[in-house]
Structure formats: structure tokens, C-alpha cells
Amino acid sequence: DPYITPNKEEQLVTDSIFFSATVPKLLEVIPERAPYLIHLNDWETALVATNLLKTKIKYKCVITLHNPYDHPYRLKGLHTTILTETLPYIKSISTVSRSFAHELVSDPLFTKIMAPHLQEIFKNKGIVGIENGLFMKQKFPFLPSTVSYTHLRAHETSLHLVCRLL
Numbered sequence: 001d002p003y004i005t006p007n008k009e010e011q012l013v014t015d016s017i018f019f020s021a022t023v024p025k026l027l028e029v030i031p032e033r034a035p036y037l038i039h040l041n042d043w044e045t046a047l048v049a050t051n052l053l054k055t056k057i058k059y060k061c062v063i064t065l066h067n068p069y070d071h072p073y074r075l076k077g078l079h080t081t082i083l084t085e086t087l088p089y090i091k092s093i094s095t096v097s098r099s100f101a102h103e104l105v106s107d108p109l110f111t112k113i114m115a116p117h118l119q120e121i122f123k124n125k126g127i128v129g130i131e132n133g134l135f136m137k138q139k140f141p142f143l144p145s146t147v148s149y150t151h152l153r154a155h156e157t158s159l160h161l162v163c164r165l166l
Contacts, residue, residue, distance in 0.1 A: 012044065013071060016082075018048030021088045024055050043071050046086035053089060060091045064130075068104060068114040092104035094128045101129030 027036060035058040040046055042065060049061040070081040087093065095101040104110050104121050 020051050023048045024051050024057060027057050028055070035060065037062065039064065040067040040090065042066055043082040045067065046090070048084050049086045049089040059086060062094065063087070063090050063094045064096065065104070066096050068110050068113065070118070075138070081117060084117055087118065087125065090127065091095060093122065093125055094130050097131050098118045098129030101127045
């Protein structure tokens with residue numbers, strides 16, 4: 001846990017790689033059957049998408065980015081990053097708010113410093129902001145009477161959003 005032991009960054013990487021290698025094995029033995037919609041979160045789980053490429057499992061992956069952080073990754077002798085290698089295999093990208101989605105592709109802090117290597121992927125795939133958090137009106141699934149998320153197209157229901165993302 002990076003919040004408990006922040007000086008052990010490599011343990012987080014090791015745990016992430018282990019988790020990402022385990023998910024395809026788990027999907028092969030659980031009673032529910034494919035196709036699967038797998039919701040990943042940040043670089044720590046993104047390798048699930050590339051590990052699934054090695055299987056015959058039918059799936060689609062979506063990812064939510066909570067921050068612009070990425071992690072260096074060495075692949076076949078090349079220096080790259082986990083998100084650079086995995087986002088091309090992920091069906092859609094979302095963030096935790098519309099403003100953060102906009103900032104990721106327009107704010108120089110993100111476009112020039114923290115995530116310049118992801119800008120082409122964001123441009124090609126698009127990125128959707130889905131509002132959440134403590135200061136937002138709670139919506140489905142938290143309140144059963146409300147069935148829509150606030151996002152780029154406010155009139156869509158969550159089902160419409162998922163269909164559009166896929």
C-alpha cells in the first residue's frame with residue numbers, strides 16, 4: 001500500500017504485475033462466462049488488458065484514470081510506460097470528472113509535463129469525464145430513483161454511456 005509504505009514503490013509495481021497476471025487465470029475458473037466487461041483503474045491494473053491478449057477469453061476493458069501518473073516499463077529492451085503499452089488495447093478511457101478529462105488534454109501541466117506521452121492516445125481514443133466524489137449529487141447506483149450519471153452528455157443513462165464507451 002503506497003499510503004502506508006511510500007518508500008516501497010517497487011512493491012506496488014510487483015503487486016500490480018502479480019494482480020494483472022492473476023486476473024486472466026481467475027476468469028478462466030469462475031462460473032460466470034464471457035464476454036466480460038472489465039473495469040480497470042489507473043496504471044496499477046492496466047496490464048490486465050495486455051495479459052488478456054494471451055488468452056482466448058472474450059472481453060472488453062475500460063479504464064478510469066484518477067490521476068495522470070504512469071509508471072516506467074521495460075518491454076523487449078525498450079523503455080516505455082505501462083499506460084503507453086496498455087491503453088491501445090483498452091476499449092475506452094474515463095476520468096473522475098469532466099473537468100479532469102478536459103485538463104488531461106488541454107492543460108500544459110498534463111500535455112507538456114505529466115502526460116505528454118499519452119496525448120496521441122487520448123486524441124485517438126477520446127476520454128470521457130464521469131462526475132463523482134463527495135461534493136457531487138449522488139446518482140445511480142447510490143440512489144435507486146436516479147438512473148443517470150452526469151458526464152459529457154448529461155441526458156444519457158448509465159446504460160447509454162456504457163454502450164457509447166464500448
